[in-house]
Amino acid sequence: MRSTHKGIGKRIKWTAPLAALLLALTACSGGAGGGTPAATGDPKAADGGEAQTLRDVSVVLDWTPNTNHTGLYAAVDQGFYEQEGLKVTILQPGAGGADQMVASGEVPFGISYQESITQARVQGVPLVSLAAVIQHNTSGFAAPTDRNIKSPKDFEGKRYGGWGSPVEAAVMKSIMDQEGADVSKVENINMGDADFFTAVKRDIDFAWIFYAWTGIEAKLRGEPIDMLYVKDYSDSLDYYTPVIATNEKQIADDPELVKAFMKATSEGYEYAIDHPAEAADILIQAVPDLDPELVKASQEWLSPKYRDDADQWGMQKPEVWDNYGKWMSSQNLLEGEFDSTKAFTNDYLPTAK
Template sequence: MKNKRFTAVATAAAIMLGVCGCAGNTASSTVGGSTDVSSASSEAKDLEEVSVVLDWYPNGSHVFLYDAIEEGYYEEEGLKIKVEFPSNTNDAISMTSAGKADIGFYYMHDVIQANANQNIPVVSIGAAVQNPVNVLMSLGDKNIKTVADLKGKKIGYGGSVLNEAFVKTMLKNAGLKEDDAELIDVGFELMSSMTTGQVDATIGGFVSHEVPELENQGFTVNYIKPTENGVPDYTELVFVTSKENAEKNADKLTRFLRATKKGYEHVKANPEKGVENLLKNQNTENFPLNKDVETKSVATILSLAEKDGAPFLSQSEETWTNNIKWMLDTGVITKSVDAKDMIVKLVD
């Protein structure tokens, strides 16, 4: 899925300066089943709207959000959720930092980049997926099972400086040189670049999406985890907001997180219902979902949403600090920043 991540953080800075107004161009849909049904009632009039900008169109990564909408958990907290899909470079950061959205669903490394490279004051208020989902993957017939097997191979990626750093770190960790493998920018075509033989492997695909999607197409897939090959452990997906919003609207954001956690617990207990609620909210025009793929995706996300000592939504200052150091050492960021300035704890 990281082939669909937008990487020009500078756009966020431009929005903060008023150069471009992305809110008017962002595809959006107010979703929420019973929220719409009750909108004419006095109770519905009391619901407070929360706008949430996703990293992409609805998929398994967002199952907790859509489950909480369909099960009415946000309404129980007095909230109505407006989900918006990105149409410009990392809208989840640019729109929240500019006050055009309440919450963004995005990536820990991008929050660090925004703060360090662009001085954009966005913070994470909770971790949606504690474990990494970005993997280096290849088709089975390439027989790439370790980083050492990448020597002499072509690796496709989406042009991200971060994924370049992942590959270079992995190669170095395996005792290889940077030029022992060739990086090729394949844009958004991570899967097709492999299936057509343009590259031998790719970095940036999600174990929770591209892997089951390729398997559903009949391919055998091997994948290698960057965090088992030199890259520090990190949190993949986080809920983002502006520092100002976190201070001024802590109560509303806390209620959002409480309801989202209820969605997580419900999906954990009823994964089939979670998939059903997700499929109800798919964007069939731009990103239709396959039930079998999303069933596998949700199972994977559930297995990665928490880890020992790190329950759903919790955040580790040590994890952020380790990644800041690694990003500085690899040139992904140009200056160091303090993890404490990017983490806000609103729920236990």
């Protein structure tokens, strides 16, 4: 969860060449993989510190650590992975990105997104979503309040900071069309590496952000924003972002590992739901470069939204996958038929208590 929704542009662009790239990759067995380690489980038994043999397992993040990932860090810190016989290392993504690392088998698990998995599936890339990290889409278009952007109609005549992604353009057009607004009247500016706060002071009026991070940061900085959540304009845009992903081969070859990893991960996110302050401290301790005030405020806002109105953390609804897939097809964003039943599974979540 970066300061802006830059990940959208990056995620959509990798899928076109991914299928070809995978042909050149040698599938690994799900070992440590590449990237930079961010956290590692302690190889001690949870019941008294007695050493035991733990299985090394890696999970790769989508971006730098943030409150989307707190459940993973909590599962490490609280010994939930150890209880399942796992020593989990949390990695930051390499140059190819988390999805490529998971799809190729370089690592068994990673943080992904419904939109990128949808595109990957129609290209024959066997990514599978195992759990929704957050039940409802917390992203949307944000602008400083002095730009007077109160609805999609107000995008007209304004400068949008993005990365030229087809999905960005389609989402913006989709919600502007509902209000009879003309998307061609929006000036698109490439933000480059600038964050939201730098860009709106420099040359843009609005951008796509995750409220849980950038929106909270704006509040802490005393820089009020107007936030237009995309889910409020279409049920099809209330998709899962982010998700926990694996690949079909991992599920086929070692379903027990998938089950054990997801049981502990679920416990980590449930811990973060029930103990937001303590979970924030765990993330701060694991990643000391993060702003503690931002982490604590973000965690307080986000923790209830992990599970929200679902019966348990991680559950995914077929209609959410179907609706978003149909929307992508209607926007000519897919290059083939999408079978939502193969894109996700709830089978490896623990049984609800």
